[in-house]
Amino acid sequence: MQNRPDPPTGGTAATSPPKWLKPTVDFGPLAVFFATYWISGLMPATAALIAATLIVLIVSLAVERRVPIMPVVTAIIVGIFGGLTLWFNDDTFIKIKPTIVMSLLAVVLLGGIAIGKSLLKPLLGAAWPMDDAGWRVLTIRFGLFYIVLAVLNELVWRTQPEAFWVAFKVFGITALTLVFALAQAPMMTRHRIPEVTDTNRPAR
Numbered sequence: 001m002q003n004r005p006d007p008p009t010g011g012t013a014a015t016s017p018p019k020w021l022k023p024t025v026d027f028g029p030l031a032v033f034f035a036t037y038w039i040s041g042l043m044p045a046t047a048a049l050i051a052a053t054l055i056v057l058i059v060s061l062a063v064e065r066r067v068p069i070m071p072v073v074t075a076i077i078v079g080i081f082g083g084l085t086l087w088f089n090d091d092t093f094i095k096i097k098p099t100i101v102m103s104l105l106a107v108v109l110l111g112g113i114a115i116g117k118s119l120l121k122p123l124l125g126a127a128w129p130m131d132d133a134g135w136r137v138l139t140i141r142f143g144l145f146y147i148v149l150a151v152l153n154e155l156v157w158r159t160q161p162e163a164f165w166v167a168f169k170v171f172g173i174t175a176l177t178l179v180f181a182l183a184q185a186p187m188m189t190r191h192r193i194p195e196v197t198d199t200n201r202p203a204r
Contacts, residue, residue: 017064025060025071027174029053029078034170042162043086046094050082077101095157098169102150109143134191138184145180149173 032052037045053075060067077097084093112119118135120142125135153173157165 021060021063025056025068028056030170030174034166037166042091042094042166043089045166046082046085046091049094050078053078074101091162095165096154098153098173099150102146102153106143106146106150109139109146113139113143128188129193129195130188130191131193134188137187137191141184142180145177149176152176 029049029052033045033049036048053071057067057071057075060071077100081093081097081100085091109119113136118132118139120139121130121132121135130138153168156168156172160168
């Protein structure tokens with residue numbers, strides 16, 4: 001989406017979503033999962049995660065009149081693997097969910113590169129315009145990063161106590177993603193396309 005000029009006074013402008021909405025959608029279910037785990041254990045926490053994910057989707061739909069695609073995909077995966085966990089009373093399903101999610105993201109991003117498309121550009125291009133080489137590098141790096149996260153999740157849940165895996169899922173993956181994203185800033189700055197200003201516009 002390109003930047004648009006402000007509408008004239010008295011016109012009808014689309015209101016931007018409240019600032020609390022995205023953090024709530026992104027991190028609300030994780031917070032509920034973590035709190036419920038320490039109170040009641042993994043199975044109740046899994047049920048709470050499913051319920052919280054559904055609730056934030058409903059809230060997002062009520063506020064924005066639409067639901068972004070990634071929360072929908074996440075909700076579907078949570079519903080499938082959380083439901084299997086509860087149905088079979090087997091925590092393996094919920095523990096491999098991050099592995100599945102990260103693997104799918106890696107396949108999508110690297111698969112897009114294989115066919116000549118940098119799929120992060122349509123998502124982030126409006127916020128940070130870069131040249132095509134920059135988007136290609138960023139997409140490849142994130143694809144490889146998600147592979148690393150998938151492998152890490154497998155190592156953690158298979159070798160560490162359950163409480164350690166829960167902390168890794170809630171805090172570890174989030175922290176690693178934030179650090180990795182911040183580490184891309186120098187590359188993104190080098191490939192940034194400067195905004196063009198119209199110097200020929202007559203003065204008022």
